Amino acid sequence: MAVDAATGRTGGASATVHGSPRPDGADGAPSSDPDLRWVGRRVQRVEDPYLLAGRGVFLDDLEPRGTLHVAFVRATVAAAAISSVDVSPALSVPGVVAAFTSGDFGDIGLTAVLERPEFAVTEMPALARDRVRHVGEPVAVVVATSPYAAEDGTEAVLVDYDETPPVVGIDAALADGAPLVHAGVPGNLLLDVSLSFGDDIDACIESAAHVVEVEVSTGRITALPIEGRAFLAEFDERAARIVLHSSTQVPHLVRTGVAQALGLDESSVRVVVPDVGGGFGQKCVVAREELVAAALCRKLRRPVKWVEDRREGLTSGFQSREQRFALRGAFDVDGTLLAVEADICCDIGAYSCFPFSCGVEVLMAANELPGPYRLRRYRVRSRGVATNKVPIAPYRGVSRPQAVLAIERLMDVAAARIGIGPVEIRERNLVGDDEFPYRNVVGACYDAGSYREALATCAEALGYRRGEDPSRSPRPGGPLVGMGFACFVEPTAYGTASFGARKMSIVPGYEQATVRMDASGSVVVMVGTLSHGQGHATTYAQIVADHLGVELDRVRLVQGDTTAVPHGWGTFASRSLVAAGGALAKASDELAEQLRRIAGHVLEGTPADIELAHGRAYVRGTPTVGVAVGELARVAHHAANTLPPDLGRGLEVIARFDPEGTYSNATHGAVVEVDPETGSVAIRRYVVVEDCGVMVNPMIVDGQVSGGIVQGIGSALFEELVYDENGQPLSGSLMDYMVPTATDVPVIEIHHLETPTDRTPTGAKGMGEGGAIGAPAAILNAVNDALRGRGSVTRTPIRPSDVMTAIAVHDGSGRGAPMAVPTTDEGAT
Amino acid sequence: MNPTTTVSMTVNGTEATVHVEPRHTLADVLRHDLGLTGTHVGCEHGICGACTVLVDGSAVRSCLMFAVQAEGRSVETVESLGTPDDLSPLQEACRTEHALQCGFCTPGFLMMLTAFLAERDAPTDEEIREVVASNLCRCTGYQGLLRAVRRVADERGAAGRRQPAQA
Numbered sequence: 001m002a003v004d005a006a007t008g009r010t011g012g013a014s015a016t017v018h019g020s021p022r023p024d025g026a027d028g029a030p031s032s033d034p035d036l037r038w039v040g041r042r043v044q045r046v047e048d049p050y051l052l053a054g055r056g057v058f059l060d061d062l063e064p065r066g067t068l069h070v071a072f073v074r075a076t077v078a079a080a081a082i083s084s085v086d087v088s089p090a091l092s093v094p095g096v097v098a099a100f101t102s103g104d105f106g107d108i109g110l111t112a113v114l115e116r117p118e119f120a121v122t123e124m125p126a127l128a129r130d131r132v133r134h135v136g137e138p139v140a141v142v143v144a145t146s147p148y149a150a151e152d153g154t155e156a157v158l159v160d161y162d163e164t165p166p167v168v169g170i171d172a173a174l175a176d177g178a179p180l181v182h183a184g185v186p187g188n189l190l191l192d193v194s195l196s197f198g199d200d201i202d203a204c205i206e207s208a209a210h211v212v213e214v215e216v217s218t219g220r221i222t223a224l225p226i227e228g229r230a231f232l233a234e235f236d237e238r239a240a241r242i243v244l245h246s247s248t249q250v251p252h253l254v255r256t257g258v259a260q261a262l263g264l265d266e267s268s269v270r271v272v273v274p275d276v277g278g279g280f281g282q283k284c285v286v287a288r289e290e291l292v293a294a295a296l297c298r299k300l301r302r303p304v305k306w307v308e309d310r311r312e313g314l315t316s317g318f319q320s321r322e323q324r325f326a327l328r329g330a331f332d333v334d335g336t337l338l339a340v341e342a343d344i345c346c347d348i349g350a351y352s353c354f355p356f357s358c359g360v361e362v363l364m365a366a367n368e369l370p371g372p373y374r375l376r377r378y379r380v381r382s383r384g385v386a387t388n389k390v391p392i393a394p395y396r397g398v399s400r401p402q403a404v405l406a407i408e409r410l411m412d413v414a415a416a417r418i419g420i421g422p423v424e425i426r427e428r429n430l431v432g433d434d435e436f437p438y439r440n441v442v443g444a445c446y447d448a449g450s451y452r453e454a455l456a457t458c459a460e461a462l463g464y465r466r467g468e469d470p471s472r473s474p475r476p477g478g479p480l481v482g483m484g485f486a487c488f489v490e491p492t493a494y495g496t497a498s499f500g501a502r503k504m505s506i507v508p509g510y511e512q513a514t515v516r517m518d519a520s521g522s523v524v525v526m527v528g529t530l531s532h533g534q535g536h537a538t539t540y541a542q543i544v545a546d547h548l549g550v551e552l553d554r555v556r557l558v559q560g561d562t563t564a565v566p567h568g569w570g571t572f573a574s575r576s577l578v579a580a581g582g583a584l585a586k587a588s589d590e591l592a593e594q595l596r597r598i599a600g601h602v603l604e605g606t607p608a609d610i611e612l613a614h615g616r617a618y619v620r621g622t623p624t625v626g627v628a629v630g631e632l633a634r635v636a637h638h639a640a641n642t643l644p645p646d647l648g649r650g651l652e653v654i655a656r657f658d659p660e661g662t663y664s665n666a667t668h669g670a671v672v673e674v675d676p677e678t679g680s681v682a683i684r685r686y687v688v689v690e691d692c693g694v695m696v697n698p699m700i701v702d703g704q705v706s707g708g709i710v711q712g713i714g715s716a717l718f719e720e721l722v723y724d725e726n727g728q729p730l731s732g733s734l735m736d737y738m739v740p741t742a743t744d745v746p747v748i749e750i751h752h753l754e755t756p757t758d759r760t761p762t763g764a765k766g767m768g769e770g771g772a773i774g775a776p777a778a779i780l781n782a783v784n785d786a787l788r789g790r791g792s793v794t795r796t797p798i799r800p801s802d803v804m805t806a807i808a809v810h811d812g813s814g815r816g817a818p819m820a821v822p823t824t825d826e827g828a829t
Numbered sequence: 830m831n832p833t834t835t836v837s838m839t840v841n842g843t844e845a846t847v848h849v850e851p852r853h854t855l856a857d858v859l860r861h862d863l864g865l866t867g868t869h870v871g872c873e874h875g876i877c878g879a880c881t882v883l884v885d886g887s888a889v890r891s892c893l894m895f896a897v898q899a900e901g902r903s904v905e906t907v908e909s910l911g912t913p914d915d916l917s918p919l920q921e922a923c924r925t926e927h928a929l930q931c932g933f934c935t936p937g938f939l940m941m942l943t944a945f946l947a948e949r950d951a952p953t954d955e956e957i958r959e960v961v962a963s964n965l966c967r968c969t970g971y972q973g974l975l976r977a978v979r980r981v982a983d984e985r986g987a988a989g990r991r992q993p994a995q996a
Contacts, residue, residue, distance in 0.1 A: 044924055044925065045924070045927070047932070048923070048924040048929060048932075049913035049914070049916060049920075049924070050913045051929060051932030051935055052910075052911075052913075052916055052920040052923055052924060052929065052932070052935060052939070053867070053907070053908075053910065053911060053912050053913045053916065053920070054865075054866075054867020054868070054906070054907030054908050054910075054936045054939075055867065055913060056867075056932050056933070057866070058866075058869065058933060060860075060866075060870070061860075061866035063861070094831060095831075148850065148852065148853070223967075224967055225931070225933075225967055226869075226871040226877055226879055226931075226933045226934045226965060226966070226967050227869070227871065227931070227933040228871075275931070275932065275933075276931060277869070277871075277931045277932070277933025277934075278930075278931045278933060278967050278968055280967070309873055310871070310872040310873055310874065310877075532931050533930030533931030533932070533968045534930070535930070699927050700927070702927070702972075703927045703930055703968075703969055703970075703972075703973065706969060706970035706971075706972045706973075707930065707967075707968045707969050707970045708970075709970055710969075710970030710971065711967070711970075733872075733874055733876070734872050734874065734876035734877060734965070735874075735876060739965050739967065741961075741962035741963075741964075741965065741971075742958050742959075742961035742962040742971040742974070742975060743958055743959065743962040744962075745970060745971060747972070748970065748972055771970075
């Protein structure tokens with residue numbers, strides 16, 4: 001297998017290489033002998049047996065003695081002043097213990113802050129006070145001896161609303177004289193950012209050979225973990241603190257949010273996380289309901305539990321992705337992209353989520369639109385618009401699926417205009433292998449990737465035919481078949497520098513890891529990330545076992561308890577394996593050095609000559625002369641008197657890693673068949689070529705890619721949370737909100753390229769979100785390729801009715817004539 | 830309190846008698862009255878299938894069945910399958926094929942697929958896809974689940990060919 005000397009990257013499709021960017025040797029790097037390494041192997045997950053046996057412990061499986069159950073009274077209208085709330089009728093419902101409104105807790109809430117002048121600070125109250133701003137907003141809470149009784153109680157609570165006109169969409173929110181969602185936020189603009197990069201943008205666009213305009217928009221969707229949100233709070237009298245069991249991705253952030261809201265020291269709140277049944281971003285923010293649970297347990301001195309039901313999840317759990325992009329791209333005569341001007345609007349809903357704020361979508365959309373392309377001139381306005389809908393929170397990929405949809409649509413429309421193919425136009429604009437590190441137009445510095453090889457590999461796998469006339473007519477009478485591509489770069493594991501640049505008042509990014517070896521030689525690793533399906537107990541153990549030369553089953557993961565693990569930021573934004581994995585590599589490096597020094601003392605050798613492998617320490621070259629790592633651990637703890645004063649006396653290291661940013665890349669390609677009689681879309685083939693650097697466990701990488709792609713297929717074809725003109729949610733069940741099933745998805749063909757990064761101790765880049773990022777664009781482009789000459793779709797989800805409308809509109813307007821409907825983006829300027 | 834009624838059923842081979850409100854679902858009674866928390870509740874309206882259990886050998890949504898309807902019947906939950914140290918062939922195949930990530934939907938799939946594999950000796954890929962489409966998984970994209978069922982069927986077929994007397 002060929003390895004590029006400059007980058008250390010292996011070439012060729014389906015490459016799986018156990019490469020380390022660092023040389024093996026006395027610097028503490030693990031052995032490069034593949035037989036001695038766990039990293040790179042498709043190791044079966046250590047998490048699986050107990051989960052498969054139904055022995056997982058999820059939030060609702062916890063039920064301390066005396067637990068009370070919580071149900072929320074939620075707003076039934078989208079915008080209203082609250083005239084009155086009377087919870088007293090609930091108190092006579094059998095089983096109900098108590099009921100409260102906002103004032104009973106001192107009007108607590110969450111306020112996310114971006115320290116930038118374009119940001120409007122608003123508070124998300126835990127329970128509504130004088131106003132409700134979306135259907136589903138919690139207004140009152142009922143506590144009872146069973147969940148059934150608590151729900152009975154909510155039905156007895158009386159709320160009087162004085163309705164005001166709701167603001168239900170982006171256009172309505174931005175209209176002159178629109179009602180205000182927040183009295184203090186003029187124009188309903190929670191954030192309005194204008195950025196410009198490069199000189200003479202207007203002149204460049206005016207003089208360009210081709211100027212192409214596209215508009216795309218994406219429907220509102222939700223992460224929909226199969227386990228909804230859930231919290232159990234109890235008061236630990238001995239420690240005099242709240243213990244909040246939370247189905248969360250971010251235990252320390254929850255601790256901060258709860259402590260701030262309740263006016264407590266962080267040490268007065270302990271957050272403990274059981275098994276988590278999926279999150280995908282919805283659980284990486286602090287929920288109003290968990291503030292209420294924490295406040296309730298303090299007030300009642302009883303355990304209180306809330307478990308979201310699916311209807312609540314669909315109508316009041318955090319949502320995402322309702323965005324609109326208008327792009328103008330200037331191209332050279334040969335298809336070289338010269339400049340992009342973008343106008344982006346994100347429908348934020350009623351509140352900014354804590355702690356990321358609405359900026360998480362608005363800023364990411366603006367900053368990451370340029371993607372993997374060489375672009376030197378870029379101007380963007382990106383707005384976060386308040387509406388009377390459920391607030392948004394990050395969802396896998398956040399704004400990248402939409403930004404990729406926009407720029408990839410631009411590429412396809414431009415290619416057709418210029419008369420070249422979709423692969424050819426991308427080839428002309430992708431950053432080349434010899435240009436890394438590449439500082440892009442907004443200043444992000446891409447580490448080495450395989451942008452062009454990924455595209456070439458994907459195109460070849462799908463049988464793409466170069467030079468075919470892109471304006472060719474559809475085959476008469478045959479099925480409408482189309483092929484579409486999406487190229488993207490995935491910034492992963494934002495460090496403090498990246499989050500700081502957003503001007504968040506709380507800046508996440510670093511991670512700490514403690515690696516502790518006990519007297520028996522077994523290892524415990526403690527991190528602030530929170531595995532909830534990603535298999536960290538396996539992958540982290542692979543990293544640590546390589547460094548310490550121990551077997552995988554000697555390494556255990558401790559996570560999800562703020563009293564047990566170092567401060568960290570949790571699992572989101574494709575950060576865990578990069579940030580915590582990096583800290584773990586550093587910590588275990590240092591612990592390995594301690595073991596080598598102890599071994600040097602015991603074996604009377606030089607520490608630099610000691611090899612750690614297969615659970616033994618031995619002098620390099622003479623494996624028979626050695627000692628078990630467990631014996632070194634015993635000596636370090638139980639016979640420290642035999643060691644020099646600076647050795648042993650415990651074996652524990654903490655290390656930190658703050659990623660500077662590393663960039664995965666991929667090309668997704670889809671072949672779809674569109675039925676012109678029904679408008680239905682079937683995915684015939686799906687190929688992804690991805691490069692996330694060193695793969696610690698390729699099986700888990702494949703699983704993340706596949707899962708992300710199917711979520712992307714859902715948002716491309718099926719999923720949408722629909723609101724009516726009054727702001728009433730219409731998608732309140734899984735019969736209305738369509739999640740893909742096994743019959744909706746193709747076999748996903750995954751190819752790996754492996755360009756290790758020199759920016760992380762492991763050589764790994766993050767990859768948790770990529771699947772979801774590329775799929776909508778690849779599918780939209782494929783559908784439009786299938787519809788060539790018969791119309792186009794510019795919005796996801798692409799419903800059968802959208803396809804039929806596109807065909808009807810095109811037929812009605814006559815072939816070749818400019819289309820006169822607002823959904824078009826084929827018109828030239 | 831609301832009136833309760835007495836229900837007797839066989840759960841994982843053991844007689845169980847509970848006193849529950851008539852409105853309590855079988856899922857809630859299995860989980861909260863009998864402590865069998867391996868059965869999970871994902872939607873409470875019969876779509877996601879996380880709560881799937883076997884009633885008299887057939888896969889049912891335990892969120893759509895009242896516990897009182899299980900009177901006199903035999904219920905099997907994920908706890909009736911293999912243990913962490915001794916997984917069933919289907920559980921083992923799910924591990925091999927990375928058919929689970931967070932593991933929340935997994936018990937429902939296991940019960941659905943256990944019933945399916947008991948009925949179908951040699952399922953086609955299309956039949957496998959159809960039955961996997963009964964339930965929702967948000968993590969895996971179903972690829973590993975499809976492979977796992979195929980693997981169990983193939984391994985069983987191979988074993989059957991080696992030992993025809995057992996068929």
